[in-house]
Amino acid sequence: MAAPDQHQTPIELIRVVLLGDHRTAERIEMLEDIAAQHDVDIAAVYSFEPGEAAGCHELAEIDALVSALGSAITIRLPIWMPYPCEDLGLEQHFRRLGLVLQRHGLNLLTGADLTPCPTGGGMSEIDFALRAEVWAVDNLDGAALAVAGAQTLGRAIEDALAAAAPRGNQDDSEAPAKEARRRPVWPNEEAVKVVATETGMEIEVSPLPTLPAPHAPWAQREPVLRRYAMWLTRNCGLTQAAAAQCLNPTGHRTPQGCLWRQATVSALLNGRYGRAPGSAPR
Known part of the structure; x- marks a missing residue:
C-alpha cells in the first residue's frame, strides 16, 4: 500500500454563519459534524426564540437574525x-433572507446538504414571480447607479486631465481657438474616443469598460473592476488615489464592503483580490 502523500495540499474549509432557533443552536455538535462532511466550518452561531420568526411579519424585529445578517x-x-422551515415558519421569511444575502454577493445555505437558495427560478411559480420582481428592481437600481457613476466619473476624468495638462504661455487672443471641449467616454460606445485637453493636446482613450451591478457577486465584479481601474490609471493617467475617488460614486465597494482608497485600488490592480480571502487590505 502506498504511503500517504505528506505534501498533499490541505482542504480549505468554507466558513459559514449558523442561524436558527435556540433548539437548533443546542445541536451544535451534531451540526458541526454535518458541516465537516461538506468541508465547512461554523464561524459563528446566532439563535432566537422558537416560534419567534413565525410570530412576526418583519424579520427586522428579530435581533439575533439581524445580527447574523x-x-x-x-x-x-x-x-x-x-432547519429553515421549522425555524422561520413562513415562506416569505426564507425568501427575504436569501434575497438580502444575494444582494450583497452572498447566499443562504439550507438543510443538511447546505443547498444554496436559487439565484434563478424559484421553488414555485409564485416564489419565482416574487423573486423575479426583486431581481428586476435590483437590476434597475444597479443600472441607475452605473449611469450616475459614469456621469460623475466623466467629470472626475475631465478635472484630472485638466489638472495634469501642461500650461504653456499662449496669447490670450489665440486661446479661444485652441480650447477644445472634452467629453467623457461613455459605456457602450464602441470606437476609440479622443479627449482633448484645454491646451488643444489630444489623448486617445479606449472605451470605458461597462461595470456590473454593485450587488453582483464579487467573483463577477472583480475582473471587470480591475479592468476599470486599469482604464482609469493607464488610459487616463489618473493616480490610484484619484481612481478610488472615481470608483466610489459607482456604488461598488471592496469585497469587505469598504470605500475604495489608494491601497485597495493598488491591491485590485495587482490581482490580490482574486486570491485567497484576507490577502488584500480593507
Whole structure:
C-alpha cells in the first residue's frame, strides 16, 4: 500500500454563519459534524426564540437574525440554516433572507446538504414571480447607479486631465481657438474616443469598460473592476488615489464592503483580490 502523500495540499474549509432557533443552536455538535462532511466550518452561531420568526411579519424585529445578517455581510460569509422551515415558519421569511444575502454577493445555505437558495427560478411559480420582481428592481437600481457613476466619473476624468495638462504661455487672443471641449467616454460606445485637453493636446482613450451591478457577486465584479481601474490609471493617467475617488460614486465597494482608497485600488490592480480571502487590505 502506498504511503500517504505528506505534501498533499490541505482542504480549505468554507466558513459559514449558523442561524436558527435556540433548539437548533443546542445541536451544535451534531451540526458541526454535518458541516465537516461538506468541508465547512461554523464561524459563528446566532439563535432566537422558537416560534419567534413565525410570530412576526418583519424579520427586522428579530435581533439575533439581524445580527447574523450584519456579521455575515461584514465578514463575507454565507448563512447556513439547517432547519429553515421549522425555524422561520413562513415562506416569505426564507425568501427575504436569501434575497438580502444575494444582494450583497452572498447566499443562504439550507438543510443538511447546505443547498444554496436559487439565484434563478424559484421553488414555485409564485416564489419565482416574487423573486423575479426583486431581481428586476435590483437590476434597475444597479443600472441607475452605473449611469450616475459614469456621469460623475466623466467629470472626475475631465478635472484630472485638466489638472495634469501642461500650461504653456499662449496669447490670450489665440486661446479661444485652441480650447477644445472634452467629453467623457461613455459605456457602450464602441470606437476609440479622443479627449482633448484645454491646451488643444489630444489623448486617445479606449472605451470605458461597462461595470456590473454593485450587488453582483464579487467573483463577477472583480475582473471587470480591475479592468476599470486599469482604464482609469493607464488610459487616463489618473493616480490610484484619484481612481478610488472615481470608483466610489459607482456604488461598488471592496469585497469587505469598504470605500475604495489608494491601497485597495493598488491591491485590485495587482490581482490580490482574486486570491485567497484576507490577502488584500480593507
